[in-house]
Amino acid sequence: MKTALITGITGQDGSYLAEFLLDKGYKVYGLRRRTATENDSNIKHIKHEIEFISGDLSDLSSLIEAVKIAQPDEVYNLAAQSFVADSWMQPIFTGQVTALGVTNMLEAVRQVKLDSRFYQASSSEMFGKVVETPQNETTPFYPRSPYGVAKVYGHWITVNYRESFDMYACSGILFNHESPRRGFEFVTRKITDGVAKIKLGLQNELRLGNLEAKRDWGFAGDYVKAMWLMLQQEVPDDYVIATGETHTVKDFIEIAFQYVGLDWRNHVVQDPKFIRPAEVDLLLGDSSKAKDKLGWQPTVSFEQLVQMMVEHDLQRLGNGL
Numbered sequence: 001m002k003t004a005l006i007t008g009i010t011g012q013d014g015s016y017l018a019e020f021l022l023d024k025g026y027k028v029y030g031l032r033r034r035t036a037t038e039n040d041s042n043i044k045h046i047k048h049e050i051e052f053i054s055g056d057l058s059d060l061s062s063l064i065e066a067v068k069i070a071q072p073d074e075v076y077n078l079a080a081q082s083f084v085a086d087s088w089m090q091p092i093f094t095g096q097v098t099a100l101g102v103t104n105m106l107e108a109v110r111q112v113k114l115d116s117r118f119y120q121a122s123s124s125e126m127f128g129k130v131v132e133t134p135q136n137e138t139t140p141f142y143p144r145s146p147y148g149v150a151k152v153y154g155h156w157i158t159v160n161y162r163e164s165f166d167m168y169a170c171s172g173i174l175f176n177h178e179s180p181r182r183g184f185e186f187v188t189r190k191i192t193d194g195v196a197k198i199k200l201g202l203q204n205e206l207r208l209g210n211l212e213a214k215r216d217w218g219f220a221g222d223y224v225k226a227m228w229l230m231l232q233q234e235v236p237d238d239y240v241i242a243t244g245e246t247h248t249v250k251d252f253i254e255i256a257f258q259y260v261g262l263d264w265r266n267h268v269v270q271d272p273k274f275i276r277p278a279e280v281d282l283l284l285g286d287s288s289k290a291k292d293k294l295g296w297q298p299t300v301s302f303e304q305l306v307q308m309m310v311e312h313d314l315q316r317l318g319n320g321l
Ligand code: NAP
Pocket: 007, 008, 009, 010, 011, 012, 013, 014, 031, 032, 033, 035, 039, 055, 056, 057, 058, 077, 078, 079, 080, 081, 082, 083, 097, 121, 122, 123, 124, 173, 174, 175, 176, 177, 178, 183
């Protein structure tokens, strides 16, 4: 039986990855920070199968202890302050967790169990003000937010530990991926939750920022499989994971409203409060390396993703949850 340690287990990706690894027969340990109230909605259904370890990415001693307890074959470092918009409000905290937290996790592995395979959750946000389209593993980074800058640090420190200490360490440069478990502040979930509330008569308007931004949106369930595949190869490497399609926020809105038979123009209001100090205008990934070397490709289309999320929110709110 293989053993995995997942940081960020309560998040969207952590929950899908935990499910995926449990299905494969892994013993799963989840690093979890203390919270005053329960935040286990994504993992409620599997929490009896997971061994939780208390820890925080900014606290090296807790990470060393976690690696000592879990003795993992594989470490998936998914924890981060992951909300781009908040990274301007909390730039130092974002750096401490999303950047230096990666070094803490790598250090814990290096000191306690050097032969653990390590996955770092890198991001297409590193491409920022893109210098070429589509973006692939050789596209230079030009981050546009404190979050993006922190992820660039996390990416390079992972490469550096691989090259310095011969660690099996990989970065997955994942483009936006969504699901019914997405946090409510991200634009896709904000839209599907808003559409469901409008359809059910619980609210009338949806206030959003830049509707012209383009993203390469895929389904989170597909993307966690790519993380696992990266750690099963002979040689550690970095991979772009994307669908190869890009859509505007407006496209997402249109499909979501169409699904419930409403015209978005009657409900969407643009609010300057949600415009960012610097924007990433366009992301479009080229994941041909992952297709060739990992045999990975997405299975859920853009339309299916939008509909899956709206349907989930309609059911959830319809059941009063
Ligand atoms: P998410 O839903 O926001 O989950 C983040 C997780 O990190 C949560 O479990 C959170 O715990 C935990 N966390 C935050 N700060 C922590 C700290 N100081 N110590 C320990 N745990 C901490 O994010 P996600 O969408 O699943 O994304 C997973 C990872 O992939 C993140 O690193 C993200 O930056 C990266 N990524 C995501 C995407 C995407 O489109 N989803 C794309 C590229 C890269 P709490 O529940 O306690 O807050």
